Amino acid sequence: MILALIEHDRGEVNPASLELLTFGRKLAGSMGTSLHALVIAGPKSLAEEAAAYGAEVVHMAAHEQLEDYAPEAWARTLTQLMDAEKPEVVMAAGTDRGNEVLAHTAAMKDLPLATNCTEVRVGEAFEVTRVRWGGSLLEDARLLGEPRLLTLAPFSTAAERLPDPPEPTLRSFAPTLSERDLRVRMKERLPIRTEGVSLTDAPVVVSGGRGVGSAEGFAVLEELAGLLGGAVGASRVATNNGWRPHADQVGQTGSKVAPELYIACGISGAIQHWVGCKNSKHILVINTDPEAPIVAKADYAVIGDLHEVLPAVCAEIRRRRGT
Amino acid sequence: MNILVCVKRVPETGARIVLTEDGQRIDTRYLGFTVSPHEECAVEEAVRQIEKHGGQSTVLTLGPPEAVEQLRAAMSIGIDSAILLETDGEEWPPMPTAEAIVEAIRQQAEAGNTFDLLLFGNESADAGGYQVGVRVAQALDLPCVTGIKALEIRDGVAVVRREAGGFWEVFEVPLPAVLTIKEGINVPRYPSLPGRLRAKKKPVLEIKVGTRAGGLQKIRLRTPEEEASQVQILGEGPEAAPKVVDLLEELGLIPS
Ligand SMILES: Cc1cc2nc3c(=O)[nH]c(=O)nc-3n(C[C@H](O)[C@H](O)[C@H](O)COP(=O)(O)OP(=O)(O)OC[C@H]3O[C@@H](n4cnc5c(N)ncnc54)[C@H](O)[C@@H]3O)c2cc1C
Numbered sequence: 001m002i003l004a005l006i007e008h009d010r011g012e013v014n015p016a017s018l019e020l021l022t023f024g025r026k027l028a029g030s031m032g033t034s035l036h037a038l039v040i041a042g043p044k045s046l047a048e049e050a051a052a053y054g055a056e057v058v059h060m061a062a063h064e065q066l067e068d069y070a071p072e073a074w075a076r077t078l079t080q081l082m083d084a085e086k087p088e089v090v091m092a093a094g095t096d097r098g099n100e101v102l103a104h105t106a107a108m109k110d111l112p113l114a115t116n117c118t119e120v121r122v123g124e125a126f127e128v129t130r131v132r133w134g135g136s137l138l139e140d141a142r143l144l145g146e147p148r149l150l151t152l153a154p155f156s157t158a159a160e161r162l163p164d165p166p167e168p169t170l171r172s173f174a175p176t177l178s179e180r181d182l183r184v185r186m187k188e189r190l191p192i193r194t195e196g197v198s199l200t201d202a203p204v205v206v207s208g209g210r211g212v213g214s215a216e217g218f219a220v221l222e223e224l225a226g227l228l229g230g231a232v233g234a235s236r237v238a239t240n241n242g243w244r245p246h247a248d249q250v251g252q253t254g255s256k257v258a259p260e261l262y263i264a265c266g267i268s269g270a271i272q273h274w275v276g277c278k279n280s281k282h283i284l285v286i287n288t289d290p291e292a293p294i295v296a297k298a299d300y301a302v303i304g305d306l307h308e309v310l311p312a313v314c315a316e317i318r319r320r321r322g323t
Numbered sequence: 324m325n326i327l328v329c330v331k332r333v334p335e336t337g338a339r340i341v342l343t344e345d346g347q348r349i350d351t352r353y354l355g356f357t358v359s360p361h362e363e364c365a366v367e368e369a370v371r372q373i374e375k376h377g378g379q380s381t382v383l384t385l386g387p388p389e390a391v392e393q394l395r396a397a398m399s400i401g402i403d404s405a406i407l408l409e410t411d412g413e414e415w416p417p418m419p420t421a422e423a424i425v426e427a428i429r430q431q432a433e434a435g436n437t438f439d440l441l442l443f444g445n446e447s448a449d450a451g452g453y454q455v456g457v458r459v460a461q462a463l464d465l466p467c468v469t470g471i472k473a474l475e476i477r478d479g480v481a482v483v484r485r486e487a488g489g490f491w492e493v494f495e496v497p498l499p500a501v502l503t504i505k506e507g508i509n510v511p512r513y514p515s516l517p518g519r520l521r522a523k524k525k526p527v528l529e530i531k532v533g534t535r536a537g538g539l540q541k542i543r544l545r546t547p548e549e550e551a552s553q554v555q556i557l558g559e560g561p562e563a564a565p566k567v568v569d570l571l572e573e574l575g576l577i578p579s
Contacts, residue, residue, distance in 0.1 A: 009488060069492075071469075096487065099446075100469050103454035107461035112418055112538025115453045127542070132451055137340050137349075138545040139450075144538035151453075183496070184466050190491040198489075204576055228571070229578050236360065239510075246507030252448070253360045253506040261574055269338050272448075282574060284567070285554075293338030296552040300570060304560035312561035316568045317577060 002028045003087040003147075005078060006039045006050055007097055009069075013046055016093035018053050018159035020152050024091060025054030031122055033088060038081055040074050041066040044170070051168030052161050059085075061173040069097065070185045075104030077175040082109070084173075087147050089120075094151035102151050111145040118156040131156075134252030135278075136271040155279070197231045199248065204230030205259045207250055207277070208238055211266015211287065211306055215243040220310040221265060227317050233257065233277075235267045251276035265306040269294025286310070324378030324476070326369040327438040329424060329455070330362040330397065332390040333448045339546075346543035348414070349449075358393050361444030365504040367511035368474060369442055370401035376476060379403045381438075383427065385420055387412040391527060398522035399514035405527040406431075414450070416537030421458035423532050428463065430530075440481070441501045445470050452539075460501035467501040468494045472508045 004024045007014040021037065028035040037055035039046045047058040061077045078101065082090060090105070092098035094116040106113035118138070119129040125142050131153050132139050143150065199205060206225040208218055218232065225232045234244040236251060250257055252272040262280035267273060269285075269292060277283065278297075285298040286306045295301045302309050334354040341350040358366075369380045382397040384390045385408040394405035408423050415423075428438065443456030453469075460467030473484040473491075479498050484491045485505070514522075557566040571577050 071467075096470050096485075099453035100457065103457035103469075104461065104467075106418075106454060107421075107458040112416070113452070113454055114539050116451060132449055132544070133336065133340065134451065136336075136547070137449075138547055140542040140545065142540040142542060144540070180464075184468055184494060186492050187495050188493045190493065192486065192489055192491055194489075228576055242510055246510075249507070261571075261576055271336055271338060271340060274338075284557075284570070290556075295554060298554050300555050300557050302557050302559070302563040302567060304558075304563065308561045309563065309567075312564035313567045316564040317571070320568060320572075321577075321579075 001033055001085060001087045002031070002035050002089045002091070003081065003085065004035065004037050004055065005074075005090070005092040005098065005101060006037050006042070006046060007093055007095060008039070008042050008046055011043045011046065013049050014093060014095060015159065016095050016098070016152075016154045018049070019154065019157045020091060020093045021050060021053035021055055022160045023152050023157040027089070027120055027122075031088070036085070036087070038078060038173075040077050047168045047170055048165075052165035053159060054162060055168060057169045057171060059171050059173045061175055063175055063177055065177060065182055068186045070182055071097070071100050072104055072184055073175075073177050073181045074101045075108060076177055076181040077173075078105050079108050080175050081173055082147060089148045089150070091150050091152060094153045098151050102149055106149050111147075111149050112143060113149040113151075114141060114143045115151045116153040117150045118153050120150070133271060134275040136275055194247075197229065199231045199233055199250070199255050200257055202229075202231035202257075203260045204228040204263065205233045205250070205257050205261075205277075205280070206230055206263045206265065207233035207235065207267060208244075208265045208306070209235035209267030209273075210237040212238060212243065213266075217307065218243060220307065220314070223314050224263070224310055227314060230259070235273050264294055264298070265310065267294060268292045269297060324373060324376040324440065325436070325438050326372060326378070326380040326440045326442065327383060327428070328362070328365050328369045328380065328397065328402065328442045329383050330358040330366065330393055330444070331447045331449070332356050332358065332384060332386045332393045342544055342546065346545065347541070348544070356389070356392060357448075358396075359444045359446070359448035360506040361446065361504055363511045364506050364508050365442040365444055366397045366400065366402060367509050368504060369440075371509065372440070372474070372476060373401070381406060383424065384408065385415060385423055385532065386410060394527055395522045396514065398525045399518040400512055401518070404525055407527055407529045408532045409529055410532055411534060413534060414541070415535065416539045417450070417452040417454045417458065418537040418539070419535035421455045421462065422535070424455070424459050425462045427530060428459070437499075439498045441465070441499070443501065443503045445503045445505045456501050456503040463501075465499055465501050466496040467503070468496060469503040471502045471504050474502065474508065
């Protein structure tokens, strides 16, 4: 049996868990086994959702002290269900929470863990392909352990809803939790205030790097983003120099964005930046250097100084609009 | 306050990753080395907490002899001493890495050096295993919070925040504790020249560690297939502006 941990935030399923179920259903098919899901402290609607994406059995774990997310308590619950059900594979989505719960699970059970896998091949050995460097490099590896523990890289599998979802088989599960398992619990949850459109939701992201030259230099990027209803992003050079807050950073250690159009201004295209913007539908580069690596990777490029090109673009938009 | 920060030496890859012929590692002949931005921020955070609360800090790495460069870099911005768990240069999987770090922490405790706070990066820059800090916490039976972007220590309690889907999640954990840090918690300072000179004289404890296999065994590395360039050059300089706006209109991105 393959056991998939369903991630949810106060009852709302994380889309990465639906990708996980789709992946798990196919893996179960190739291994000739079944797919089970585990929902911790969640409503019954989650079980229906899990079934719609391929879970044959859904274990509903509940405990009076388990309301909000608590990493060790989730891991303890998972290990106890593993003891009871003896799955061959245990997996979660490669999200912050999924990786965290599986890391605790692996440590509690003294098992290896392969995070952010994109593929699994089951033959004589259990082989995985996983991502490194935020997605710029792939690693083929053998994974040992009983059960095999892994997380699935988000966006590596497209979620597929079953055309005719069956009624899920529900099983309730009551974990035994100690005070120790509950020692790390969320105390409060505060909304993060953002002005305007958020980086990850914006249809257009106008990003600036070293070529912008200063904090003030970003004014023209702000202006273009404003005209297009978009957001401003930045490379690490820009955030490290204090020109922009880290919240604006795109890349391996910043945000991953996928807008309709990503406009990279004065950014060279280091792999750690590229992994954050490569999923954009279209990429336009403005760079003085035609040999900058990002030029060859982009869809469109203007070779020139961003401080001359961007004001001209803003003026042209205004002219056509007649404002 | 006594703080330990753990970092990992990684190549400073540029726009492309070049692998050695056998696909076992990155060809680093022409590359410099660094640590993950998450770890740079963890080092900076340790220095700031000591500046605020007093005490001492140690930086630790498991890596080849050359990794002393990354230890000196951390000491040049204010970390007091270093521990090098010296390998023969082969990359270690996360499980044995955590075990070796736990052993080193226990040895330090036996020698009277107990840490109140253990800081890690949220995930390493290269392997991205997301687990060494958590494994160390479990082995030492310490509370652990990952992905930290704000830390305040009050009366032996760490009040920490992490980001999750448009919210700050706030946790409070008693010390000693393990925290894994994300970039954005601070903006690391640059080392000063006197800082660099001082770092050369700070103590580095070297401990040799034998090779250890783990249950995640690398077979080979591969670079994802690159698509052939399809770039369309719209023009040069400000004269290209009309072409750019044509494109914006074509993509339906100009609000009316
Ligand atoms: C583990 C790790 C994680 C990292 N994570 C991230 C991350 O999340 N995000 C990130 O961005 N980086 C990250 N980096 C850093 C990354 O490797 C690069 O150093 C960084 O992205 C370079 O930023 P840049 O393109 O702005 O600067 P540069 O590489 O210096 O490029 C500047 C570009 O601007 C052009 N230019 C200069 N002047 C002008 C002008 N007037 N008009 C137009 N163009 C001009 C130049 O031709 C050049 O191409 C990470 C590094 C490591 C090791």
